[in-house]
Amino acid sequence: MTGNGAREVxxxxxxxxxxxxxxNFLNHHLYGEPDADIEMDYYFWVVRDGAGTILVDTGFNPVVGDRRRRAWWTTPADALPTIGVDPGSVHTIVVTHAHWDHTGNLHQFPDARIVISQAEYDFWTSPMARRSQFVTHAEADEIAYLQRADAEGRLTLIKGQHTLDDGTELIEVGGHTPGQVVVSVPTATGTVVLASDAVHFYEEVERDRPFAIIADLPAMYRAYDLLADLAARPGTSLVAGHDPLVRTRFAPHPAGPDVTDLTAARESP
Structure with missing residues (x-):
């Protein structure tokens, strides 16, 4: 296994x-501001070094995206070769939470180990997940895929904090979903914290404005506090899950405009 010096996020x-x-913002009317359009990007994340590749989430399945009227232009298996990654090198997939736009395309990596929090898995395989306020945010076929992976011995369930073999740390925070996880990746240039949907937009943390889709509001606030604390540490970069500002706060990758190098900051927030 290579050291952090060879790791790219x-x-x-x-x-x-x-x-x-x-x-997108819970009870937006409380802020006394007029409504306005906002751009929302959808990402998945790649952690790679000489030992192989970790995917953090797998986006949404194109069929599901079409049904939900979301424009899309690639999937993980199609995108990885454009950055020089063999999809077969993906040995681990971290599922930060089980919403539909993060669990699609798991089938593209049939040999990969899947890591998800116990609380997240237990919730989405329970009768509560079929209630109307939850069921719309997940795909039954994708939850069933997680269950099959569990039966095959490919699913790793974690609680609290968990460190992967390469030193990547998973931290269960909840809030947005019952077992939402954030991912802290040590690199030679510092620590990259992938918030995924614990923070969709930077202003959730920077202006204390909760996201509209929520399982536990106090837990969401606690996640914001934790992520703000992590982001304040020297050499640590916070990456929001859906914010177009990710593409201005970090450097572009030579592969093209839709790939951002999170190990190279372009400018301060």
Whole structure:
């Protein structure tokens, strides 16, 4: 296994859409501001070194994206070769949470180990997940795939904090979903914290504005506090899960405009 000096962390954008602030921020009317359009990017993340590749989430399945009227232009298996990664080198997939835009395309990596929090897995395989306020955010076929992976011995369930073999740390925070996980990756240039949907937009943390889709509001606030603390540490970069600002706060990758090098900061927030 290589050391942190060879590790690269990339964000790959595969979809974008225009939505509204009122749709995305909980009780937006409380802020006394008019509604306005806001751009929302969709990413999955790649952690790679000489020992292989870790995927953090797998985006949404194109069929599901079409049904949900989301424009898209690539999937993980198609995008990885453009950055010089053999899809067969993916040995681990971290599922930060089980919403539909993070669990699609798991089938593209049938030999990879899948890591998800116990709380997340238990919730989405329970009757509560079929209630109307939850069921719309997940795909039954993708939850069933996680269950099959569990039966095959390919699923690793974690609680609290868990460190992968390469030193990548998973931290269960909850909030957005019952077992939402954030991912802290040590590299030669510092620590990259992939918030995934614990923070969709930077202003959730920077202006204390919770996201509209939520399982536990106090837990969401605690996650913001934790991530703000991590981001304040020297050499640590916070990466929001859906914010177009990711593409301005970090450097572009030579592979093209939809790939951002998270190990190379372009400018300070």
């Amino acid at each position: 990339l964000a790959i954008r595969y979809c974008t859409r225009t939505t509204t602030r009122a749709e």
